[in-house]
Amino acid sequence: MSFLEYAPAPESKAILNLKSEYGLFIDGEFVDGRGEAFATISPADEQRIATISTADAADVDDAVAAARRAYENVWSRMSGRDRGKYLYRIARLVQERSRELAVAESLDNGKPIKESRDVDVPLVAAWFFYYAGWADKLDHAGLGPAPRSLGVAGQVIPWNFPLLMLSWKIAPALAAGNTVVLKPAETTSLTALLFAEIVQQADLPAGVVNIVTGAGETGRTLVEHPGIDKVAFTGSTAVGRQIARSVAGTHKKLTLELGGKAANIVFDDAPIDQAIEGIVNGIFFNQGHVCCAGSRLLVQESIHDEVIERLKSRLSTLRLGDPLDKNTDIGAINSAEQLQRIRELTAVGEAEGAERWSADCVIPENGFWFAPTIFTNVSTSHRIARDEIFGPVLSVLTFRTPAEAIAKANNTPYGLSAGIWSDKGSRILAVADKLRAGVIWANTFNRFDPASPFGGYKESGYGREGGRHGLAAYLAPAASSAPRAEAAPSAGRVAAKPPRSSRRSTKGTDK
Amino acid sequence: MTINTQDHGRAIAPAARALDVLGGETTEAGLRRYLEGIPGVDAVGLEQRAAALATRSIKTTSKARALDTIISLIDLTTLEGADTPGKVRSLVAKAVTPDAADPTTPRVAAVCVYGDMVPAALQALGSAHAGAAGNGIAVAAVATAFPSGRASLPVKLADTADAVAAGADEIDMVIDRGAFLAGRYGQVFDQIVAVKEACRRPDGTYAHLKVILETGELNTYDNVRRASWLAILAGGDFIKTSTGKVSPAATLPVTLSMLEVVRDWHRLTGEKIGVKPAGGIRSSKDAIRYLVTVAETVGEQWLRPELFRFGASSLLNDVLLQRQKTLTGHYSGPDYVTID
Numbered sequence: 060m061s062f063l064e065y066a067p068a069p070e071s072k073a074i075l076n077l078k079s080e081y082g083l084f085i086d087g088e089f090v091d092g093r094g095e096a097f098a099t100i101s102p103a104d105e106q107r108i109a110t111i112s113t114a115d116a117a118d119v120d121d122a123v124a125a126a127r128r129a130y131e132n133v134w135s136r137m138s139g140r141d142r143g144k145y146l147y148r149i150a151r152l153v154q155e156r157s158r159e160l161a162v163a164e165s166l167d168n169g170k171p172i173k174e175s176r177d178v179d180v181p182l183v184a185a186w187f188f189y190y191a192g193w194a195d196k197l198d199h200a201g202l203g204p205a206p207r208s209l210g211v212a213g214q215v216i217p218w219n220f221p222l223l224m225l226s227w228k229i230a231p232a233l234a235a236g237n238t239v240v241l242k243p244a245e246t247t248s249l250t251a252l253l254f255a256e257i258v259q260q261a262d263l264p265a266g267v268v269n270i271v272t273g274a275g276e277t278g279r280t281l282v283e284h285p286g287i288d289k290v291a292f293t294g295s296t297a298v299g300r301q302i303a304r305s306v307a308g309t310h311k312k313l314t315l316e317l318g319g320k321a322a323n324i325v326f327d328d329a330p331i332d333q334a335i336e337g338i339v340n341g342i343f344f345n346q347g348h349v350c351c352a353g354s355r356l357l358v359q360e361s362i363h364d365e366v367i368e369r370l371k372s373r374l375s376t377l378r379l380g381d382p383l384d385k386n387t388d389i390g391a392i393n394s395a396e397q398l399q400r401i402r403e404l405t406a407v408g409e410a411e412g413a414e415r416w417s418a419d420c421v422i423p424e425n426g427f428w429f430a431p432t433i434f435t436n437v438s439t440s441h442r443i444a445r446d447e448i449f450g451p452v453l454s455v456l457t458f459r460t461p462a463e464a465i466a467k468a469n470n471t472p473y474g475l476s477a478g479i480w481s482d483k484g485s486r487i488l489a490v491a492d493k494l495r496a497g498v499i500w501a502n503t504f505n506r507f508d509p510a511s512p513f514g515g516y517k518e519s520g521y522g523r524e525g526g527r528h529g530l531a532a533y534l535a536p537a538a539s540s541a542p543r544a545e546a547a548p549s550a551g552r553v554a555a556k557p558p559r560s561s562r563r564s565t566k567g568t569d570k
Numbered sequence: 571m572t573i574n575t576q577d578h579g580r581a582i583a584p585a586a587r588a589l590d591v592l593g594g595e596t597t598e599a600g601l602r603r604y605l606e607g608i609p610g611v612d613a614v615g616l617e618q619r620a621a622a623l624a625t626r627s628i629k630t631t632s633k634a635r636a637l638d639t640i641i642s643l644i645d646l647t648t649l650e651g652a653d654t655p656g657k658v659r660s661l662v663a664k665a666v667t668p669d670a671a672d673p674t675t676p677r678v679a680a681v682c683v684y685g686d687m688v689p690a691a692l693q694a695l696g697s698a699h700a701g702a703a704g705n706g707i708a709v710a711a712v713a714t715a716f717p718s719g720r721a722s723l724p725v726k727l728a729d730t731a732d733a734v735a736a737g738a739d740e741i742d743m744v745i746d747r748g749a750f751l752a753g754r755y756g757q758v759f760d761q762i763v764a765v766k767e768a769c770r771r772p773d774g775t776y777a778h779l780k781v782i783l784e785t786g787e788l789n790t791y792d793n794v795r796r797a798s799w800l801a802i803l804a805g806g807d808f809i810k811t812s813t814g815k816v817s818p819a820a821t822l823p824v825t826l827s828m829l830e831v832v833r834d835w836h837r838l839t840g841e842k843i844g845v846k847p848a849g850g851i852r853s854s855k856d857a858i859r860y861l862v863t864v865a866e867t868v869g870e871q872w873l874r875p876e877l878f879r880f881g882a883s884s885l886l887n888d889v890l891l892q893r894q895k896t897l898t899g900h901y902s903g904p905d906y907v908t909i910d
Binding site: 177503 | 609610611612614615616618619625626627628629630631632633635636639827830861865866870873
């Protein structure tokens with residue numbers, strides 16, 4: 060028997076204590092949604108995990124009203140130091156419940172447990188820790204002394220990193236003194252609802268964080284709600300455009316983090332074995348469901364054949380399968396819809412004359428799966444070199460000189476990220492200087508840190524998340540027209556709570 | 571760089587592999603150009619990859635097989651100034667019967683001793699010796715002024731020839747790290763070629779040559795990679811990380827980078843070179859990580875004694891304890907395995 064046939068090593072689901080139905084999290088309580096409830100399924104086997112509520116317009120009204128009350132009465136009056144304490148508490152609770160969160164994330168999203176365990180959840184905790192530290196230092200955020208919070212933030216996040224995107228949105232918003240209404244993606248609401256439990260556990264004042272679930276319509280209602288002061292969206296460029304249109308002319312501040320088609324540039328002097336790892340990590344991390352994925356490999360012509368040969372042999376060692384198995388490298392595609400899109404675009408790639416190669420993986424019977432695939436002989440005019448596929452599909456292009464590499468890398472409507480592989484430091488700096496992308500990795504890829512700002516050029520969006528720059532999305536300089544609400548040293552946790560909704564959830568807590 | 575121009579064009583020993591790969595350029599300069607033309611290693615990326623391989627979870631049946639594989643790949647080692655024939659006999663007994671309580675336990679691959687202990691080892695092995703039995707235990711001797719390698723070439727060659735004459739099946743030589751770090755690649759190369767020649771037995775066969783790079787002293791992964799290529803080009807059958815006398819000894823990233831060289835050499839020539847991490851691998855968990863790294867880098871056909879070894883002494887007992895646990899379902903203690 061082959062040594063490489065590792066015996067199954069599944070992470071146990073026993074740690075989960077899921078409810079069978081989940082309501083909305085409004086004003087510190089779970090309440091039933093008025094819209095039509097829907098099932099969230101595991102993309103690995105299409106089994107139902109739980110029933111999720113849909114928030115209709117009235118529910119969104121409630122959530123925004125609760126956030127407004129919490130903002131006016133408690134959160135904006137609380138000292139930064141006290142806000143920081145709450146954020147630290149959330150961060151620690153995330154760490155304490157990290158295994159549970161990782162299992163839930165892999166179950167609901169389909170990503171391998173090794174990624175949710177080693178990347179997503181630790182980063183979530185790091186994000187809360189980082190912004191907790193900022194809460195009482197906003198004078199140094201670069202917006203002048205005593206910057207002012209914005210009010211209620213409406214936040215809509217995608218399904219690729221459900222909990223991580225939640226932390227990118229909530230942590231800076233809360234640190235800056237805003238309250239939030241967040242809508243997770245329809246297919247991946249589960250960890251946001253577990254996060255709501257953490258919010259309760261942390262005894263965060265009611266209404267500071269509200270979570271409304273549902274499909275695109277709920278998101279639209281939230282974004283267009285007149286009661287919010289800030290919209291933060293991560294997702295597709297098409298939806299981002301609609302949001303920009305609807306927000307135009309209102310007082311709402313907007314940040315958008317949209318699609319990408321990043322170039323990963325490999326020069327002939329690159330540390331070859333690490334470059335191969337970086338290419339793999341760049342496009343096959345999280346099944347390629349990464350907005351900053353290195354989906355266009357630009358490889359110097361002189362080493363093209365060698366790189367492709369090494370890449371193919373490396374891809375043959377990837378393990379596709381049960382996301383909860385600790386040895387799984389490639390998990391499930393998040394939804395049937397996304398799988399369909401990947402299939403369509405790869406079919407177009409073949410039709411346009413690119414050469415397709417897929418790793419020889421056994422595809423499980425149920426669930427949504429796509430084998431790691433690379434396309435060679437891709438030209439800049441092919442759709443697979445232009446459109447964001449958002450799947451485990453790499454398009455390989457070649458270049459001859461650094462100038463050509465830069466021109467090809469920039470020849471995209473997107474500009475979220477890029478990678479450069481070379482042993483020569485001066486070349487890395489010179490090329491990075493000319494790339495029009497928000498994040499540029501040198502001799503690495505897909506590395507994130509809360510202290511580092513992240514965001515796009517062109518159609519990849521505007522505004523930055525992470526780092527000191529990420530605070531600017533949730534703050535305004537003190538000199539702005541509206542009077543500053545923040546004054547009282549600390550209303551603390553004793554702040555008055557509005558009467559509890561009589562609509563408390565009737566949903567059982569059984570599994 | 572300060573290179574004596576006289577040395578620069580100096581011809582190096584015409585080792586067969588070097589002739590094939592370097593073409594007509596078997597000179598100091600040709601060798602240097604070749605080694606310096608090898609793509610660099612990014613330390614951060616290499617360590618990340620090693621760390622990722624270390625997260626593989628090897629459980630149940632896979633673990634049981636892995637533990638037996640580890641035992642069959644061990645070079646059970648004693649390299650002390652205080653070694654005596656009695657100590658070596660004891661080591662050999664342990665090599666032959668690792669777990670007195672379970673006769674199904676596989677034997678280790680070899681025992682590794684100082685050159686003067688080779689006769690004692692052979693005598694103790696008796697019919698268990700590789701020469702006599704089909705899958706017997708080999709005797710490896712360290713040579714070439716181990717562990718520092720600071721002796722003149724004739725002394726190193728005499729050291730080697732002596733061990734081979736005494737019946738050693740394998741020679742673990744050290745490279746001249748001083749010469750390597752001073753950039754005298756040709757000198758390191760020539761010494762390996764000469765030692766290889768000293769491994770020749772009167773019947774024309776050779777003792778297996780393992781070349782110890784002492785990676786802890788080479789310090790950078792780029793150096794490790796160059797030294798690995800150099801040792802292979804000069805005719806080494808195995809490349810080995812460390813003597814065990816310098817810290818750090820074997821690490822997973824260093825071993826990974828050597829395995830990558832071996833994989834590239836195989837791709838280039840079709841020839842299979844062995845790898846031996848030595849020193850510092852004490853737990854089964856660690857050793858399993860090495861197996862995973864081998865299997866996922868060069869392929870699982872490397873997981874046999876001709877191509878992969880662990881240089882270790884205390885590792886064996888930890889593996890035996892884990893093995894007992896896997897078979898019986900409960901942990902025993904250090905008193906349930908023999909100390910040597």
